[in-house]
Amino acid sequence: MATSRAPERRPRITEVAAAAGVSITTVSHALNGKGRISDATRTHVHEVARSLGYRPSANARSLGSGRYGLIALKVSMLGGSSAAFVEFDYFRRLLNAATSAALEHGFALVTLPGGSADGEPPPDFSADGMIAIDPEPGDEALAAARQRGLQIVSTGRDLDDDATPWIDTDHRNGTTAVLDHLAASGAKRIALIALERVNSFAIDITGEYEDWCARNGCEPIESRAVADYSAATGREAALELLSTPNPPDAIYAPLDGLGLGALSAARELGLDVPGDLMLAACTDSASAATSKPGLTSLSLAPEEIGAGAVDMLLELIGDPSTPIKNRYVPTKLVVRQSSRSAS
Amino acid sequence: MATSRAPERRPRITEVAAAAGVSITTVSHALNGKGRISDATRTHVHEVARSLGYRPSANARSLGSGRYGLIALKVSMLGGSSAAFVEFDYFRRLLNAATSAALEHGFALVTLPGGSADGEPPPDFSADGMIAIDPEPGDEALAAARQRGLQIVSTGRDLDDDATPWIDTDHRNGTTAVLDHLAASGAKRIALIALERVNSFAIDITGEYEDWCARNGCEPIESRAVADYSAATGREAALELLSTPNPPDAIYAPLDGLGLGALSAARELGLDVPGDLMLAACTDSASAATSKPGLTSLSLAPEEIGAGAVDMLLELIGDPSTPIKNRYVPTKLVVRQSSRSAS
DNA sequence: AGAGCTTGCAAAAACGTTTTGGCAACCTAC
DNA sequence: GTAGGTTGCCAAAACGTTTTTGCAAGCTCT
Numbered sequence: 001m002a003t004s005r006a007p008e009r010r011p012r013i014t015e016v017a018a019a020a021g022v023s024i025t026t027v028s029h030a031l032n033g034k035g036r037i038s039d040a041t042r043t044h045v046h047e048v049a050r051s052l053g054y055r056p057s058a059n060a061r062s063l064g065s066g067r068y069g070l071i072a073l074k075v076s077m078l079g080g081s082s083a084a085f086v087e088f089d090y091f092r093r094l095l096n097a098a099t100s101a102a103l104e105h106g107f108a109l110v111t112l113p114g115g116s117a118d119g120e121p122p123p124d125f126s127a128d129g130m131i132a133i134d135p136e137p138g139d140e141a142l143a144a145a146r147q148r149g150l151q152i153v154s155t156g157r158d159l160d161d162d163a164t165p166w167i168d169t170d171h172r173n174g175t176t177a178v179l180d181h182l183a184a185s186g187a188k189r190i191a192l193i194a195l196e197r198v199n200s201f202a203i204d205i206t207g208e209y210e211d212w213c214a215r216n217g218c219e220p221i222e223s224r225a226v227a228d229y230s231a232a233t234g235r236e237a238a239l240e241l242l243s244t245p246n247p248p249d250a251i252y253a254p255l256d257g258l259g260l261g262a263l264s265a266a267r268e269l270g271l272d273v274p275g276d277l278m279l280a281a282c283t284d285s286a287s288a289a290t291s292k293p294g295l296t297s298l299s300l301a302p303e304e305i306g307a308g309a310v311d312m313l314l315e316l317i318g319d320p321s322t323p324i325k326n327r328y329v330p331t332k333l334v335v336r337q338s339s340r341s342a343s
Numbered sequence: 344m345a346t347s348r349a350p351e352r353r354p355r356i357t358e359v360a361a362a363a364g365v366s367i368t369t370v371s372h373a374l375n376g377k378g379r380i381s382d383a384t385r386t387h388v389h390e391v392a393r394s395l396g397y398r399p400s401a402n403a404r405s406l407g408s409g410r411y412g413l414i415a416l417k418v419s420m421l422g423g424s425s426a427a428f429v430e431f432d433y434f435r436r437l438l439n440a441a442t443s444a445a446l447e448h449g450f451a452l453v454t455l456p457g458g459s460a461d462g463e464p465p466p467d468f469s470a471d472g473m474i475a476i477d478p479e480p481g482d483e484a485l486a487a488a489r490q491r492g493l494q495i496v497s498t499g500r501d502l503d504d505d506a507t508p509w510i511d512t513d514h515r516n517g518t519t520a521v522l523d524h525l526a527a528s529g530a531k532r533i534a535l536i537a538l539e540r541v542n543s544f545a546i547d548i549t550g551e552y553e554d555w556c557a558r559n560g561c562e563p564i565e566s567r568a569v570a571d572y573s574a575a576t577g578r579e580a581a582l583e584l585l586s587t588p589n590p591p592d593a594i595y596a597p598l599d600g601l602g603l604g605a606l607s608a609a610r611e612l613g614l615d616v617p618g619d620l621m622l623a624a625c626t627d628s629a630s631a632a633t634s635k636p637g638l639t640s641l642s643l644a645p646e647e648i649g650a651g652a653v654d655m656l657l658e659l660i661g662d663p664s665t666p667i668k669n670r671y672v673p674t675k676l677v678v679r680q681s682s683r684s685a686s
Numbered sequence: 687a688g689a690g691c692t693t694g695c696a697a698a699a700a701c702g703t704t705t706t707g708g709c710a711a712c713c714t715a716c
Numbered sequence: 717g718t719a720g721g722t723t724g725c726c727a728a729a730a731c732g733t734t735t736t737t738g739c740a741a742g743c744t745c746t
Contacts, residue, residue, distance in 0.1 A: 023730090032734085034734090061734075065734055066734085
């Protein structure tokens, strides 16, 4: 246990240069893929650096390059509304992936205090770029960042500015998959708990639902649009849908929170799930898996979104003239008891 | 709108020195409270710096001082368990406050991927110190950080190492307040949903509950200890407590999630709250305020905890010989319908 | 075979602070 | 009135990179 712990300084770039028999310029160029050097030298330097366990000093690097070495993560959700409450799990996974991706490239990721809702403005703070998680229209902090010429990447499209590079969940195809599955399981009248169209995902989901109904010759059945995603709200919306003369035999609740609420609504009404009513949700958080019955849910890929956003942003920071490559990330339907056909 | 936007470089320390008629050494010393300089000069430099809008470069400062300019926030909760699910609101507020506090002192706060649960280890990453949120015994990352000689401050006491400086919620007095209130409202048999003793708060709450009962000559009524804080768990624990021959007339569920679960348990049993059963919880998240009936809850001070932990840590980083001043942060009981006496 | 590229690398100048060491000037005490 | 201590400040050397500039050596033309 008491391993002798020599000071064990980490090697500097100078030492790598010496060991490789080149100048520090060459080491820097080789490691950053910048200057004009032969492939032989480049790989040689890489090897030496690795064998020495060299890790450049983030501070020196930033000082030298005139950057800050920081990227900001801005989550409207963190502002004050606890709307996206249930989606903590999603946020957690996204944040972890983004942090790791940033760290790998020598950048630190700072989670900024959310929207303008909470009191004091954030202390003036400089970063090289910003990632906006599901930006909401009219976000002031985002507009300010744009004004200052900060590089921005959003997860979910930014409805205020479609020039902002984005990485987004492929909600249109995801929604199709959910509806197809419900129909295949025998559902004839599939209803939607509609979302207020303040996010690109709300637009995609409701839009695709309507398109799907049109394509399949079904009558669209939508609740009034909900603005928060809590179980309480989901319960009310489901009760509304189910208390009509000709109620649906399946409900798509496009967030797990809403889906869990719909589940308790069904219980209250004495409806068997999936016998009398099929249920599907979206996000696939832990609670969807452990509910009784298990809730069929569209599994998203927060890790890919988080890491992807960071990668895009870092490319832009490295070279602002990088062509923008927006990207949709596919989803995966996880079928559970709540939509399993009896057969 | 199209305000002419001159490049508007922020002033360097050199310019402050020139404007103040002193050397940059003196400016640095004055601003950091370090060297030997007269009070007159010190305040003069401060004024000049402020009037010029001077903000030191975090990178240069770190490079010069040999620091990293980073502090890590480590949350066991973020690891993989979604146990502390409902407490998102608490976490959000704590994180925002900590981030702001760090930024104010020129440090960036990085939220580290959680426990060893999730796959890949975090990329090796250097910080000047670490804040551990409610550390759980046997946390490897924490042990590793300690090994490396990192400064650590925990929120909630670290059961593995009581030498770790901490800032903690005053759960003992908070629990007393809750129980006193319930008793004052007429409760005769107050039960506790017990928590597994893996955290200092679990120890404090269950310990104080037992002490209070002893002091007041009451019989302690505890559920078996729960390990996660979800509503489902709270419901089960409450059902267990309420289905005994001589059931309690009040329950303290020491987390909002558990409290909400207890509330639905009461509903299922047809018990009126607060008429047949009084309920109190802890954390005072948004859902406690909006439930029906409103849930009496012990309001914590995540902002004070977060900012306080950062301040403590920065003091230690600045001067490791700073005497440790552990601190309890008081709570405030928010009384709502769920424990209001009929009278 | 010399003008003009291109290629591969190195020397040195930033980047903006903190920190160390030194030097006057001023006190104090004998 | 002078040795020894203190006070107030400054010059200069780090800190560890990136980036700019320069310079040979090797090609490709004509």
